[in-house]
Amino acid sequence: MAFEAKSHVWDGTATIRLRGELAAKSAGQLNRVIAEVSEQPLNRLVLLMDQLTYLSSAGLRSLVFAHQRLGRGVEIVLVGARPEVAETIRLTGFDRSVVMQEPV
Numbered sequence: 001m002a003f004e005a006k007s008h009v010w011d012g013t014a015t016i017r018l019r020g021e022l023a024a025k026s027a028g029q030l031n032r033v034i035a036e037v038s039e040q041p042l043n044r045l046v047l048l049m050d051q052l053t054y055l056s057s058a059g060l061r062s063l064v065f066a067h068q069r070l071g072r073g074v075e076i077v078l079v080g081a082r083p084e085v086a087e088t089i090r091l092t093g094f095d096r097s098v099v100m101q102e103p104v
Contacts, residue, residue: 001053005033012043019051022059030062034069042074050080050103055088063089067097077101 003026004019014037022030037045045066067076080103081089089095 003029005030007033007037009037009040012041013046014040014042014044015046015048017048017051021054022052022062023054023056024058027058027062030059031065034062034066038069042070044075044077045070046077046079048079049085050082052082052085055085060088060092060094063094075099079103
């Protein structure tokens, strides 16, 4: 499945909806979207992950990139990660650096 990352920024919160497989070929696309939204003052980055079907190590590095790029003052919230994607995040311990939420 092709990867998509659509962003929206409003009132200090950047929301990025992820769809498809986040792997080596698509990680650069997410990095560009993260770099673009980080040009604005942010308090929170919300990644909507319910339509993300796969997360590779390259995709995980994109999440780490977001964490490093945005700095400690910006909360990163991962919403609705599928069990297999959430497991990858938890196995690496990255879940201790972000907030993981179920879909609202």
